[in-house]
Amino acid sequence: MNRVINDPDQVVEDMLKGLLRAHPELEATIGNPRVIKHRDAPQAGKVGIVTGGGSGHEPAFLGYVGANLVDAVAVGEIFSSPTAKSFFDAIKAADGGAGVACLYGNYAGDNMNVKMALKMAERAGIRVMTVVANDDVASAPKGDEARRRGVAGEILMWKTAAACAAQGGTLEQVIDVAQRTIAQTRSIGIGLSSCTIPAVGKANFHIEDGSMEVGIGHHGEPGISVSAITPAATMARTMVEAIVGDLPFGRGDRVAVLISGLGATPLMEQYILYGSVAELLADAGIEVVVPLVGNFFTSLEMMGVTLSVLKLDDELESAMRYPCVAIGLTVSKEPL
Amino acid sequence: MKTEIELGSAGAVVLDLIATINENRAYLSEIDGAIGDGDHGINMSKGFSQCRDALLAQPTLPGLAESFDALAMTLLDGIGGSMGPLYGSVFMGFAETLAGHQRLDAQLFGQALAQAVADVQSVGNAQVGDKTLMDTLIPARDAYLAALSQGEDFHTALGGMVAAAEAGWQSTKALQARIGRAARLGERSIGVLDAGATSCFLLLRTLGSSLQSRLV
Structure with a gap:
């Protein structure tokens, strides 16, 4: 195993340390180093966009925190769901009072931890709606779509939903866009x-x-x-x-x-x-x-x-073209 | 007749559970490696060790209810994956049932075990036969409660619990995974033990013997 690492048990911590040094626009939340948020999040009145997942998929998930993209992510161990507490802390970090869309992939651990995070958010009075990505056709046959995993299609869902949120969409509208994106x-x-x-x-x-x-x-x-x-x-x-x-x-x-x-x-x-x-x-x-x-x-x-x-439909196409800046994906205003 | 355990001085039961996970760190990862991603022992050991550090940092070891609570919270906040919420729920069920009690008797343990199973079922959807830790946990609960209803004492009922946990754990070898990551393997998951069912058996075996040794 030839790797550029220090302690194999600390690769996620060490990665976050470097990431934060390289990207002043990103920050860890106070009290939970496993939640990375955009410097400007939360934005008052904007629907918050949250995701999260295991590490080892970089630039997913944390590389999609950015302007007009994801507001906060929960960071898990390698290939392992973030904790319920981290999903909840990400939801808190993204909540600007207009509710939070938690958009994640269909895996047993993520489903359980998000479910528990939603209970915590309910107690804290934060309105959260979820969309679970299931775009991988190979993971279950047609007709059994609910069992399919979420893979790279999640990025497209974050992109369109975040564009909707950035343009003042309500939580229901943002969720509808995310749902439609992953369904298509x-x-x-x-x-x-x-x-x-x-x-x-x-x-x-x-x-x-x-x-x-x-x-x-x-x-x-x-x-x-x-x-x-x-x-x-x-x-x-x-x-x-x-x-x-x-x-x-x-x-x-x-x-x-x-x-x-x-x-x-x-x-x-x-x-x-x-x-x-x-x-x-x-x-x-x-x-x-x-x-x-x-x-x-x-x-x-x-x-x-x-x-x-x-x-695409017209709305999703304009959402895909809407400008955004993040490590993983940048769309410029005008073609250069 | 030994029928009870002083809860205030039984926090070390949780230290025994932690020791069991740490001793089996490599074994659990090896089992997980056959049909999962091979990190079960690592993640469990990481979370359980965090709890040991927190418990030992206290001036005196907390009682059993408080120690279960500390374990539940460490797992929920510390390890994530599937095992964080599942085992977090198990130990939360124990902690909440024992809270406020001075002594643990056979009846109260039965309630705690039933609550632990109910709590974990509210988080996951697995049933017996899905090749998960529920294949260990549910038969263990059923055997314990059956022993009680047949008038067995605490010590014997705990023995029944551990025996049923072991049989349930072993049953996972022949099963095809229907839930969780190993489910993606289909028939290729048959023939190896489930890692979660294994750690669950090891924990219940230690829980049984540790409680038995503290009966007064």
């Missing part, structure tokens, strides 16, 4: 290698050299098939077919496409994949109006990629 987003991943949690010291799972796992989860959850590795163009076809058929997407749709590396796949390869994806979508009459390619939501040093596609 489908994702799938392909894993090419495993990853190692530093404190564990050995690989989390195993993928044979020369093999790929289609449908792999963000923590190495097994996918739907293991096969010999294919050219990127074939990977793109596999991924696009799984996604397009599921929603379904159709001719004339306008979409946002997000390709994320899982940590150890070079950007070069992500663009190779995007080229094929864009071509396949164009052939199907689906127009990509918001393309995003990069390491948006990773899994430590796993090799592999995820593809997320969001079917």
